[in-house]
Amino acid sequence: MRVILGVGGGIAAYKSCVLASSLVKAGHDVYAVMTESATQFVGPLTFRALTGNPVGVYIADEPMGPLSHVKLAHWAHALIVAPLTQDLLARLSLGLSSDLLGLVFQGFSGPSLMAPAMESEMWFSPQTRNRLDELKTEREITLVGPNTGRLASGLTGSGRMAEPEEIMEGLWMMLRPKTLQGRSVLITAGPTWEHFDPVRILTNPSTGIIGSLLARELSARGAEVRVIHGPRVEEKPCPRVQYVGVVSAVEMLEAVRHYIDQVDTVIGAAAVSDFRPLHPCLQKQKKQHIDLNWAMKTNPDIMGEIGTKYRHSKVLIGFAAETDNVIVAARDKLQRKHLDAIIANQVGTDSGFGEGQYKAAIIGSDDDAVDLHIMTKDQLASQVADLLSVLKPKQGIQADV
Secondary structure (H helix, E strand, C coil), X not given: XXXXXXXXXXXXHHHHHHHHHHHHHCCCEEEEEECCHHHXXXXXXXXXXXXXXXXXXXXXXXXXXXXXHHHHHHHCCEEEEEEECHHHHHHHHHCCCCCHHHHHHHHCCCCEEEEECCCHHHHCCHHHHHHHHHHHHHCCEXXXXXXXEECCCCCEEEEECCCHHHHHHHHHHHHCCCCCCCCEEEEEECECCEEEECCEEECCCCCCHHHHHXXXXXXXXXXXXXXXXXXXXXXXXXXXXXXXXXXXXXXXXXXXXHHHHHCCEEEECCECCCEEECCCCCCCCCHHHCCCCCCEEECCCHHHHHHHHHCCCCEEEEEEEECCCHHHHHHHHHHHCCCCEEEEEECCCCCCCCCCEEEEEEEECCCCCCCCEEEEHHHHHHHHHXXXXXXCCCCCCCCCC
16 A cells, blocks of 8 residues: 655654554555654654655655655555644645645545644634534545543643554555445344353353454444444444443343344354353352252344344344354354354364454355355454445345244
């Protein structure tokens, strides 16, 4: 990816050095274009060393040779302005081209990401809001931040530039294809806990990572996403993602029932406990007095119930975590639960849960020959998003069950 990094004149320019390094490490080709005031905080040589490319400041500078402002504007896939100071915002919104960055910005027609950095009074001023609204109306612009924290004045408030990792995430999301615009998706993720007593539970090793990655990918593609997740699943803030925490399988089913009428798609990625104690104890049971013969009962089959009732009105995608006969078992669940597709993945003591690679396959209702393939969970999330682009929302009526 070819990226122009525009650096405004503020103390937050030091973060742009880290951002430039992160962009290069991620494989992007980066040209830095600085305002004159930015050079008072960080020298151009720093960005040249970090990016490996010449740095432009003044209109007469030619980092790409003659007519560099035209060449840069046509060369780049994306433009990042970080920090975006109030002065720089005013000049860009007015179309002023008093320096190289202003010229490049006026000639660039692709997506732009801006990371504001200014004092709180400046950030909340009517002039700033109006200028941002004008830019966002006229251009394809994504804002990242500002955050709340310690400002250059020493005060605490809104206006602190977003961290480089947040800007990197914003760039990734901005550049994802918006193939799921207008879609609404409910994802279940993570384990459930079934309490024997207040300190002992029946559960599984699920971390909820695949559910979080699905939410991230689908949101980046334009979908509105809600995640219903079990305990200890990390909530990673993403645009258009809402998180609902539950504990048990029964609570997860109740949450799904509550929200399902608001979505057109359900993805059951949670590792729901199959059983729960019939009579959980309200107090901790002492080890020396505990009865090891616990009476158990079957938990509700969440995707089975949803499939029976909503197979004609919702797109339904399930997961099948199996240790053996993975494809056969997944096909059985696909048919039995009335799903549109299922992700079969092989799990064991050293695979399937947590970080790392997946051995998985996506099986549709009409797929005949399918094999398991090794992939990362990010790759799987991308493939599921591609699948949803093909599986359009249904117009059917739910079953009266």
